Amino acid sequence: MTAETTEAIETAARESRERRTTQGESTGTTPQTTVTVRCTGHVRDAVGAHELEYDFEGTRLRDFLEAFFDDYDVEELLIAETEADATHSGWAPVPDDLPGTWRKNPEGEQTRPFARVCINGRFNEHFEGFETELEDGDRVALIYPFMFCC
Numbered sequence: 001m002t003a004e005t006t007e008a009i010e011t012a013a014r015e016s017r018e019r020r021t022t023q024g025e026s027t028g029t030t031p032q033t034t035v036t037v038r039c040t041g042h043v044r045d046a047v048g049a050h051e052l053e054y055d056f057e058g059t060r061l062r063d064f065l066e067a068f069f070d071d072y073d074v075e076e077l078l079i080a081e082t083e084a085d086a087t088h089s090g091w092a093p094v095p096d097d098l099p100g101t102w103r104k105n106p107e108g109e110q111t112r113p114f115a116r117v118c119i120n121g122r123f124n125e126h127f128e129g130f131e132t133e134l135e136d137g138d139r140v141a142l143i144y145p146f147m148f149c150c
Contacts (some may be wrong), residue, residue, distance in 0.1 A: 062130040
């Protein structure tokens with residue numbers, strides 16, 4: 001990454017923080033949270049960095065995603081709007097009796113096939129989905145790997 005690209009990313013993040021801080025001062029009630037965002041594959045290409053500190057207004061994963069998607073145009077890479085968008089046609093049928101506990105995010109809060117949102121190394125559906133509370137210093141990974149075919 002070039003020095004100009006790094007500087008542009010840092011400037012955009014700083015302006016975004018200042019804008020949200022100024023907006024938060026007018027309401028005065030919403031807390032600010034700072035997380036480390038790690039991006040892979042196509043998300044990394046779109047954002048222009050593999051890791052950045054990100055401040056947002058609120059404490060939930062939903063708050064983070066809304067703010068991040070306002071600043072970086074990666075929502076369509078990650079979030080599926082319908083059940084059909086969240087399911088790949090090549091998946092094997094699900095058996096009637098699955099071992100263990102299986103959870104799935106509700107429609108509209110699922111990721112696209114192959115895309116994932118992780119909090120501190122665990123998939124968000126293993127917590128409370130988009131309602132998961134985030135704390136300062138948490139790591140949020142936005143994963144959309146490059147897929148290659150032979």
